[in-house]
Amino acid sequence: xxxxxxxxxxxxxxxxxxxxxxxxxxxxxxxxxxxxxxxxxxxxxxxxxxxxxxxxxxxxxxxxxxxxxxxxxxxxx
Amino acid sequence: xxxxxxxxxxxxxxxxxxxxxxxxxxxxxxxxxxxxxxxxxxxxxxxxxxxxxxxxxxxxxxxxxxxxxxxxxxxxx
Amino acid sequence: xxxxxxxxxxxxxxxxxxxxxxxxxxxxxxxxxxxxxxxxxxxxxxxxxxxxxxxxxxxxxxxxxxxxxxxxxxxxx
Amino acid sequence: xxxxxxxxxxxxxxxxxxxxxxxxxxxxxxxxxxxxxxxxxxxxxxxxxxxxxxxxxxxxxxxxxxxxxxxxxxxxx
Amino acid sequence: xxxxxxxxxxxxxxxxxxxxxxxxxxxxxxxxxxxxxxxxxxxxxxxxxxxxxxxxxxxxxxxxxxxxxxxxxxxxx
Numbered sequence: 001x002x003x004x005x006x007x008x009x010x011x012x013x014x015x016x017x018x019x020x021x022x023x024x025x026x027x028x029x030x031x032x033x034x035x036x037x038x039x040x041x042x043x044x045x046x047x048x049x050x051x052x053x054x055x056x057x058x059x060x061x062x063x064x065x066x067x068x069x070x071x072x073x074x075x076x077x
Numbered sequence: 078x079x080x081x082x083x084x085x086x087x088x089x090x091x092x093x094x095x096x097x098x099x100x101x102x103x104x105x106x107x108x109x110x111x112x113x114x115x116x117x118x119x120x121x122x123x124x125x126x127x128x129x130x131x132x133x134x135x136x137x138x139x140x141x142x143x144x145x146x147x148x149x150x151x152x153x154x
Numbered sequence: 155x156x157x158x159x160x161x162x163x164x165x166x167x168x169x170x171x172x173x174x175x176x177x178x179x180x181x182x183x184x185x186x187x188x189x190x191x192x193x194x195x196x197x198x199x200x201x202x203x204x205x206x207x208x209x210x211x212x213x214x215x216x217x218x219x220x221x222x223x224x225x226x227x228x229x230x231x
Numbered sequence: 232x233x234x235x236x237x238x239x240x241x242x243x244x245x246x247x248x249x250x251x252x253x254x255x256x257x258x259x260x261x262x263x264x265x266x267x268x269x270x271x272x273x274x275x276x277x278x279x280x281x282x283x284x285x286x287x288x289x290x291x292x293x294x295x296x297x298x299x300x301x302x303x304x305x306x307x308x
Numbered sequence: 309x310x311x312x313x314x315x316x317x318x319x320x321x322x323x324x325x326x327x328x329x330x331x332x333x334x335x336x337x338x339x340x341x342x343x344x345x346x347x348x349x350x351x352x353x354x355x356x357x358x359x360x361x362x363x364x365x366x367x368x369x370x371x372x373x374x375x376x377x378x379x380x381x382x383x384x385x
Contacts, residue, residue: 005083006159008149010166012087015145016094017170019138021177021254023098024105026138028178030131031109032185034124036192038113041120043195047188050205051127054184055134057209061173061180061216062138068169068223069145072162073154077227098177160236164243171247175254175331182255186262190269197272201265204282208261211286215250215257215293222246222300226239231304237313241320248324252331259332263339267346274349278342281359285338288363292327292334292370299323299377303316308381 011073018065025058088150095142102135165227172219179212242304249296256289319381326373330366337362 033051037044071077110128114121148154187205191198225231264282268275302308341359345352379385 001078001083001155002080003156003159003162005080005087006155007162008080008084008087008154009090010159010162011145011154012091012149013094013163014166014170015142016091017167018173019095019142020098021174022181023100023102023135023138023177025102025177025179025181026135027099027102027105027131028181028185029188030106030127030135032188034106034109034113034127034131036188037127038117038120038124040192040195041117041123043192044123046191046195046198048127050184050188050191050202054181054188057213058177058180058184059134061177062141064216064220065169065173066141068165068227071227072166073145073148077162077165155232157233157236157239160232161239164236164239167240168243168247171244172250175251176258177254179254179256179258182258182262183265186265190265194269194272197269200268200272200275204261204265204268204279208258208265211290212254212257212261215254218293218297219246219250222242222304225304226243231239231242232309234310234313234316237309238316241313241316244317245320245324248321249327252328253335254331256331256333256335259335259339260342263342267342271346271349274346277349277352278346281338281342281345281356285334285342288367289331289334289338292331295370295374296323296327299319299381302381303320308316308319 007072011069014065014069014072018062018069022058022062026055029054029058084149088146091142091146091149095139095146099135099139103132106131106135161226165223168219168223168226172216172223176212176216180209183208183212238303238306242300245296245300245303249293249300253289253293257286260285260289315380319377322373322377322380326370326377330370333366334363337366
């Protein structure tokens with residue numbers, strides 16, 4: 001059991017746990033957008049704008065975790 | 078206890094924990110789409126488009142975790 | 155198995171677990187904003203202000219966790 | 232594997248797990264405020280007061296966890 | 309790896325995990341109060357009373373975890 005084994009565990013934990021929050025969060029954003037579109041279809045353009053904005057901001061959290069995971073997996077850190 | 082044992086644990090953690098968030102998130106998206114369609118059946122076409130879009134974006138989070146898990150399991154990383 | 159291995163685990167845990175709460179929280183904020191805009195499109199300006207305010211305050215929590223993770227990963231702490 | 236490695240793990244866990252609850256909680260508070268403002272825009276002043284009050288009280292939980300994490304990371308405890 | 313290292317882990321886990329539940333719970337309380345105030349602004353006084361009562365009762369859970377964490381961190385237990 002050397003550091004290389006722990007390196008694999010660390011990369012797996014970073015990308016695995018890092019997907020939990022954004023996975024739920026992006027789902028909640030799309031769910032809210034779908035319900036708002038069902039109630040008020042005329043507002044589709046405005047809703048779409050904020051829906052993609054929210055998606056991008058939450059996805060960024062996952063990207064940070066993914067970058068850390070790749071840094072660990074490919075022995076850069 | 079060698080690194081090969083830790084490798085198995087790492088692959089299991091990446092794919093297991095990585096499925097938690099997207100599993101909940103995709104469920105929330107379909108739930109919101111179903112409720113919106115039940116309230117406003119005429120909007121089914123628009124809602125279906127955004128429903129599949131949201132599904133694909135959340136599924137992508139799981140795909141990243143799965144790729145990391147496969148890289149670990151098949152000794153590429 | 156030395157401290158360097160634990161260092162990688164620590165960085166992965168900080169950025170991974172630190173993304174869970176803000177990931178969900180930012181998603182909930184945008185979902186609430188989208189639903190409020192769908193119900194009352196005239197209030198878009200006010201809602202947008204508080205939406206970004208809430209985003210920034212929740213994002214700050216993740217930034218703290220990210221800073222700790224980078225301090226650990228690059229051997230400053 | 233010495234105590235210094237465990238010290239890094241402890242700091243990461245304190246700031247990481249400590250951000251989960253407040254991250255979700257602050258998001259829920261802002262979501263509720265946004266929905267209430269969308270339904271009743273005249274009550275914005277009152278809602279804003281209680282929104283910031285709730286934010287401060289939940290943020291305090293994270294601050295405690297951050298202080299413990301910094302005490303651990305910089306070898307004060 | 310001595311007991312002093314495990315002591316740090318224990319303090320971090322107590323304050324970190326102890327903040328998860330109250331962080332979410334206090335957020336849900338304030339969210340419910342804000343939505344009720346938006347729907348019925350005349351009931352602000354009554355709602356405020358129960359809102360603070362609920363906050364205090366949930367905060368007490370975190371205080372217990374914080375006290376245990378400090379007892380562990382400063383070597384009293």
